[in-house]
Amino acid sequence: MAPAIRLRSAVALLGRFPALAGVDLDVQRGEIVLVQGPNGAGKTSLLRACAGLLPVVAGEAEVLGHDLRRNRRAVRRRVGLLGHAGFLYDDLTVEDNVRFAVRAAAGDVARIEPTLARLGLTGRVRTTAVGRLSTGQRRRTALAAVVARDPQLWLLDEPHAGLDAAARDVLDGLVREAVGRGATVLLASHETERANALADRVAHVAGGELHAATTEPTTTDAKEPLHVA
Amino acid sequence: MWREAALVAGKDLRIEARSRVATNQVAPFAVLVLVLFGFALDPDRGVLTRASAGLFWVAVLFAGLLAVQRSFAVEAADGARDGLRLSGLDPAAVFLGKAAAVAIELLALQVLLAAGVAVLYNAPLDGPLLLVATSIATTVGVAAAGTAYGVLAAGLRVRETLLPLLLLPVLAPVLLGATKAWEAAMGIGIGDGRPWLQLLAVFAVVYTAFGVLAFGPLLEES
Numbered sequence: 001m002a003p004a005i006r007l008r009s010a011v012a013l014l015g016r017f018p019a020l021a022g023v024d025l026d027v028q029r030g031e032i033v034l035v036q037g038p039n040g041a042g043k044t045s046l047l048r049a050c051a052g053l054l055p056v057v058a059g060e061a062e063v064l065g066h067d068l069r070r071n072r073r074a075v076r077r078r079v080g081l082l083g084h085a086g087f088l089y090d091d092l093t094v095e096d097n098v099r100f101a102v103r104a105a106a107g108d109v110a111r112i113e114p115t116l117a118r119l120g121l122t123g124r125v126r127t128t129a130v131g132r133l134s135t136g137q138r139r140r141t142a143l144a145a146v147v148a149r150d151p152q153l154w155l156l157d158e159p160h161a162g163l164d165a166a167a168r169d170v171l172d173g174l175v176r177e178a179v180g181r182g183a184t185v186l187l188a189s190h191e192t193e194r195a196n197a198l199a200d201r202v203a204h205v206a207g208g209e210l211h212a213a214t215t216e217p218t219t220t221d222a223k224e225p226l227h228v229a
Numbered sequence: 230m231w232r233e234a235a236l237v238a239g240k241d242l243r244i245e246a247r248s249r250v251a252t253n254q255v256a257p258f259a260v261l262v263l264v265l266f267g268f269a270l271d272p273d274r275g276v277l278t279r280a281s282a283g284l285f286w287v288a289v290l291f292a293g294l295l296a297v298q299r300s301f302a303v304e305a306a307d308g309a310r311d312g313l314r315l316s317g318l319d320p321a322a323v324f325l326g327k328a329a330a331v332a333i334e335l336l337a338l339q340v341l342l343a344a345g346v347a348v349l350y351n352a353p354l355d356g357p358l359l360l361v362a363t364s365i366a367t368t369v370g371v372a373a374a375g376t377a378y379g380v381l382a383a384g385l386r387v388r389e390t391l392l393p394l395l396l397l398p399v400l401a402p403v404l405l406g407a408t409k410a411w412e413a414a415m416g417i418g419i420g421d422g423r424p425w426l427q428l429l430a431v432f433a434v435v436y437t438a439f440g441v442l443a444f445g446p447l448l449e450e451s
Contacts, residue, residue: 087309104236
């Protein structure tokens, strides 16, 4: 089976400028890989490129066996991105937002109820317009929209931000369960301790604009990079 | 594709139903335009009655601009446009869904405005078949062109002021055709309304086809 993510000298543009400048990265199916680096290193760009939101203009880029340069739609339907924005409609209720996300991805609507319950989005919250929710509840709703779609690749950009301790634990549990079902996770987080506990490997990005991604195990002392750009 | 288009249209209509922007702002604006024309033109000399078709369609076009801007404003908040791209929906279906939602809003608005011109301008709404056919063709054309140009302007900071500049010149033939067809149907114009209806139908087909083909690339670039 093809790796979940395979990048070879991948160049992705943000507007007219390269956000990724020749990145090599392999993420195998069922792995949780943590992307670390300073602000502006290109963590978000890496996740957005893998989601098919940034155009890859040079090099090779395959996600879930699909060529990102030729078939971004096939990739998008199979990935779930939890970004800085929640991709939510303020005038729709929590349930409406999650239902739209699931139906748009041709997902299983039966997953909506248990997902909302798991994230505490029940009772009046469920039928409240998202524009009236607190930051934490909005974040839970955005997470629910990703989880209920049951994507094969989870792209989580600072997923713990804005969540209380209980919700963070729920998130970590959901990630592990998804991986147990065969999903793959690429996450960027400054919550180092929590994210390291979750991840199998760490990918380091550096250089303002991302020029290289190296990966190393989080649970051993080995520091040999697995892939170097 | 039709299932996806219905999903997008349902989403947009639900947003309008919940936010009530269409009913509390767009519709009153269109009625206000009719009333202001009534103040500006002399009702005693039959000017309003003779101009009622044109004034009706000017009000519809202005309201249509607001509806299109609103359709893309909801996608601008909280990265929703990226969410739409990420959803995996067929861009052609997104175009058809958004255009359909705008068209439904405009058709509902036209019922209100038709009552308005009948009451305020004493407009003779005869020839219902031609009136309705013209309304449908015009609405499809306005919604399709508006949605195509709406996504073009959506990613720009000056989208609110740019969209009217882009769209109104394109819709000028629609305004002319719809006015002439309605005048013919109302018996206050010269000639047959059917050629104008055919022009409106061609415009609607051309812009629907253009939107289906171009919406995806425009959405990616916006």
